[in-house]
Amino acid sequence: xxxxxxxxxxxxxxxxxxxxxxxxxxxxxxxxxxxxxxxxxxxxxxxxxxxxxxxxxxxxxxxxxxxxxxxxxxxxxxxxxxxxxxxxxxxxxxxxxxxxxxxxxxxxxxxxxxxxxxxxxxxxxxxxxxxxxxxxxxxxxxxxxxxxxxxxxxxxxxxxxxxxxxxxxxxxxxxxxxxxxxxxxxxxxxxxxxxxxxxxxxxxxxxxxxxxxxx
Numbered sequence: 001x002x003x004x005x006x007x008x009x010x011x012x013x014x015x016x017x018x019x020x021x022x023x024x025x026x027x028x029x030x031x032x033x034x035x036x037x038x039x040x041x042x043x044x045x046x047x048x049x050x051x052x053x054x055x056x057x058x059x060x061x062x063x064x065x066x067x068x069x070x071x072x073x074x075x076x077x078x079x080x081x082x083x084x085x086x087x088x089x090x091x092x093x094x095x096x097x098x099x100x101x102x103x104x105x106x107x108x109x110x111x112x113x114x115x116x117x118x119x120x121x122x123x124x125x126x127x128x129x130x131x132x133x134x135x136x137x138x139x140x141x142x143x144x145x146x147x148x149x150x151x152x153x154x155x156x157x158x159x160x161x162x163x164x165x166x167x168x169x170x171x172x173x174x175x176x177x178x179x180x181x182x183x184x185x186x187x188x189x190x191x192x193x194x195x196x197x198x199x200x201x202x203x204x205x206x207x208x209x210x211x212x213x214x215x
Contacts, residue, residue, distance in 0.1 A: 002179075008190060009175035013168050016193045023200025047112035055105025061098035062141070065091060070162045084156070092150040099142040106134060130202045133195040140188035148184065161185055 068077075069091055077087050110131055113123055148155050164177040178186060 005175045005179055008186070009164065009178045010173050012190070012193050013173070016197045017168075020196050020200060027200055047108055047116075051105045051108025051112060053105075054101055055109060058098050058101025058105055062095070062102055065095050065098060069158060070165050073162075073166075074158045088149055088154055088156075092145055092154075095145040096142070096150055099138065099145055102138050103142070106131075106138065126198065126202045129198060130195070133191060133198070136191050137188065137195055140184060140191065144184055144188060148182075155182060155185070157181070157185060161189065 074084065074087075078084075082090075113127070113131075114120060144155075144157075160177045160181045164174055167173045167177075178189070
């Protein structure tokens with residue numbers, strides 16, 4: 001096992017998971033008011049009312065697709081009569097639709113934040129970092145879904161990425177599985193971990209009342 005393999009596929013995931021959990025607990029105990037004190041909902045609500053729901057529901061659809069593809073073993077879907085060809089066709093089409101919805105919603109929210117002075121005044125450096133990480137993660141995910149699995153030769157990530165991810169939570173990480181994955185998938189996973197690493201210290205949380213994302 002190389003040093004970079006150990007760092008990217010074992011150390012980074014476990015550090016991120018620890019920071020994600022401890023960071024949320026810390027903010028809840030120390031900075032609970034700060035979670036929502038910089039909300040810009042009152043400054044401009046028209047674009048937020050358009051971009052927010054699009055981003056919100058498309059993101060949930062994308063997360064559901066990740067749960068199905070990564071956490072649910074291929075044997076389970078096969079037992080339901082869904083073979084690999086049908087599964088990848090369905091996941092590629094639905095994933096592309098969800099990904100486009102996320103992009104549209106994020107563009108509206110980004111335009112709102114940049115184009116309205118009062119909203120821009122509430123934008124922090126962390127907000128910019130989050131938007132940048134989100135943009136990269138979404139772009140890479142769309143490239144995987146559309147260019148590789150929908151229009152390209154396809155890649156069975158459930159035989160590598162999914163097994164590696166589940167192994168992390170079973171305390172049996174297998175970095176060799178990620179070493180064999182295409183570079184596009186490796187970069188996508190790495191940037192996703194970076195996003196979760198900064199998550200507790202940003203506004204990327206769901207408020208039960210109002211369901212505001214990036215507001």
